[in-house]
């Protein structure tokens with residue numbers, strides 16, 4: 001039986017969490033700032049949830065401009081993706097290539113009366129960004145399908161499904177349709193010991209069609225969300241700079257900064273988890289960037305005020321003396337509020353206290369006249385504007401300056417920043433208010449950038 005498909009539903013949010021978010025985002029200040037009435041809140045909030053569940057339209061790719069030209073990389077990508085996608089240079093970030101996703105149009109849900117395949121949340125979100133389905137992601141396969149069948153794939157967004165199920169009653173679970181594919185592995189994946197690996201469904205008709213470039217062209221391309229690329233634009237690294245990246249793994253921003261430095265200078269890239277440092281080092285090695293030194297270290301302890309000031313070299317180990325770095329990046333761990341696609345939200349792990357520990361160290365480690373960039377992949381004002389205001393209130397020698405990126409929207413009023421300060425910071429991502437979005441490059445994940453200097 002065939003049925004017409006609708007778009008993805010808005011992200012599902014628990015009632016309490018929705019109320020919490022509305023209080024956080026729609027204050028008397030932000031409503032006034034965006035010319036909104038209280039009666040508009042429900043409409044703009046639903047629009048926000050609709051954007052959250054949808055992946056950004058562009059896949060953005062950082063290219064190794066030190067190894068090969070962007071034109072050559074584009075030609076390689078076109079060949080690899082069989083000329084199916086529009087691929088072009090970014091007009092605003094010299095190291096970025098844009099690949100436009102296609103809105104898929106699966107013509108029918110196969111055998112609508114039975115839900116065929118259910119995948120867990122993380123797998124489902126990866127499918128919306130172009131992945132196929134691998135065996136560990138599958139929660140349920142109905143008895144009526146065999147290997148080689150075309151199957152419809154659904155995501156269990158609330159995580160209520162038990163692994164190995166055969167029957168799913170649609171009214172008991174929140175299922176989101178992801179598209180159709182060809183079944184490569186059957187119910188045997190649930191049998192025996194341990195979790196089976198391997199390709200289980202090749203997604204032939206996904207609702208969002210994006211090429212999966214994982215593990216391809218590792219020395220020349222690195223997938224990174226667009227606003228993340230604007231961080232290196234803001235930091236403005238120059239050849240010869242000595243830079244500290246306090247939260248560096250998996251490494252996109254450190255790598256981007258090294259490209260901008262033409263591989264000349266020093267980037268100390270710290271991360272606290274060894275497994276993440278290993279991934280960071282692998283990415284740095286793939287791009288053949290010798291100017292990045294990766295170190296496992298807790299950055300909240302990265303300044304030692306008793307250490308005598310010494311010139312930083314590739315061999316210098318943390319903690320470092322005060323005023324050691326020309327530029328510092330604090331791309332802090334965050335709640336990820338505004339991450340896309342996101343079909344379900346139930347809580348916010350606000351990290352503003354933790355983020356302040358990195359900022360405190362960065363303020364000390366920055367040279368006079370240097371630049372410090374603070375970024376999060378969150379739209380939460382407590383992690384963004386309020387932290388910026390906290391820095392400005394605590395250290396009079398730290399000055400907020402224009403973030404220096406041409407895109408994004410102003411910060412929010414009402415969280416400690418005045419009008420001139422909200423114009424200096426940049427917010428990106430799903431529109432929460434009735435803001436205008438000037439072009440499709442603004443259709444991004446949630447993100448925030450602020451830039452400081454030290455007097």
Ligand SMILES: C[S@@+](CC[C@H](N)C(=O)[O-])C[C@H]1O[C@@H](n2cnc3c(N)ncnc32)[C@H](O)[C@@H]1O
Pocket residue numbers: 228246247248249250251252253254270271272273276297298299300331332333334
């Ligand atoms: C938002 S991610 C950084 C992304 C990275 N800048 C990039 O561009 O790929 C935050 C990182 O901070 C790291 N982190 C968390 N606490 C830390 C700490 N105390 N010291 C150093 N790194 C930490 C996490 O392991 C995580 O890799």
